[in-house]
Amino acid sequence: xxxxxxxxxxxxxxxxxxxxxxxxxxxxxxxxxxxxxxxxxxxxxxxxxxxxxxxxxxxxxxxxxxxxxxxxxxxxxxxxxxxxxxxxxxxxxxxxxxxxxxxxxxxxxxxx
Amino acid sequence: xxxxxxxxxxxxxxxxxxxxxxxxxxxxxxxxxxxxxxxxxxxxxxxxxxxxxxxxxxxxxxxxxxxxxxxxxxxxxxxxxxxxxxxxxxxxxxxxxxxxxxxxxxxxxxxxxx
Numbered sequence: 568x569x570x571x572x573x574x575x576x577x578x579x580x581x582x583x584x585x586x587x588x589x590x591x592x593x594x595x596x597x598x599x600x601x602x603x604x605x606x607x608x609x610x611x612x613x614x615x616x617x618x619x620x621x622x623x624x625x626x627x628x629x630x631x632x633x634x635x636x637x638x639x640x641x642x643x644x645x646x647x648x649x650x651x652x653x654x655x656x657x658x659x660x661x662x663x664x665x666x667x668x669x670x671x672x673x674x675x676x677x678x679x
Numbered sequence: 680x681x682x683x684x685x686x687x688x689x690x691x692x693x694x695x696x697x698x699x700x701x702x703x704x705x706x707x708x709x710x711x712x713x714x715x716x717x718x719x720x721x722x723x724x725x726x727x728x729x730x731x732x733x734x735x736x737x738x739x740x741x742x743x744x745x746x747x748x749x750x751x752x753x754x755x756x757x758x759x760x761x762x763x764x765x766x767x768x769x770x771x772x773x774x775x776x777x778x779x780x781x782x783x784x785x786x787x788x789x790x791x792x793x
Contacts, residue, residue: 571721599779610683611722611770611784618779656721660780666712666735667772667782669721 569594573657573670580647580677588642588673590631590657598659600624600633600640601667605654614642614655647677681705683785685771691791692761699757700788704773711754712782713746714770715739722770728754729776761792 574589592598602614602624615624620635629644640657657670684703692698704711709730714722725744726736730751740746743761748754758765768789772782 601781603784610786611772613781613783616779616781658721660782665710665727665780666724666737667714667722668724671721672719 569598569659569661569668571657571659571668571670573655573673575671576654576674578673578675580675582649582677582679583646584677586642586644586647586651586675588655588657588675590640590642590670592638592640592657592659594638594659594661594668596662597635598661600631601658601660602629602631602640602642603656603658603669605656605672607653611656647675649677649679651675652677683771683773683783685769685785685788687788688786689789689791691793693793694761694763696761697757697759698761698790699755700769700771700790701753701755702771702773702785703753704771705783707775708773708783709751709776710774710780710782711748712772712774713754713756714772716768716770716787717766725756758790761790763792766790766792 599618601616603611604614615626617624617633623632658667712727713725716722728748768787771785774780774782
């Protein structure tokens with residue numbers, strides 16, 4: 568079945584550091600890929616998405632590129648802020664179905 | 680657009696009791712999903728509706744769980760004879776059928792079974 572694997576956290580960075588959170592997936596066909604973010608005490612929010620190979624999703628300075636050859640969708644940001652501290656979830660939606668399959672989440676802590 | 684809402688936000692119950700949660704999707708969205716998230720894990724799919732029809736159920740959804748969406752608008756998720764293992768965050772999401780079908784999540788209902 569479909570699965571998503573994320574790097575385990577927590578990831579602790581200083582403000583303005585470069586961020587990478589790795590995400591790889593296993594799926595049949597050509598899934599759509601998503602990053603969701605969960606801030607403390609809040610629900611899941613869509614951060615960015617990509618629906619086909621080589622697409623780049625971007626939002627709020629975050630980027631991720633859909634790499635079919637490596638089945639990856641790594642999240643990057645050039646300069647993190649304290650306000651980026653949250654849990655980040657990578658997810659896929661297989662075109663044969665409608666549900667999302669999530670990774671286990673990666674907690675990011677940014678220190679001033 | 681008021682977003683997806685869920686009620687209650689928190690529920691504490693004793694083992695063996697029944698509980699019911701409600702989800703109100705974004706008004707024009709015809710798909711509605713339920714997920715469960717345990718502490719430190721990613722959400723897991725439970726079931727989804729298109730309008731009032733329940734189209735798919737996960738094997739995680741035991742016989743004690745039932746979900747309805749009677750008029751194709753709000754949905755309820757009932758857990759009968761709750762067990763301590765049911766303690767989790769129950770998330771609702773909604774989407775359109777057309778287009779990319781991006782799912783938008785509500786704030787969740789946190790259930791604690793004592």
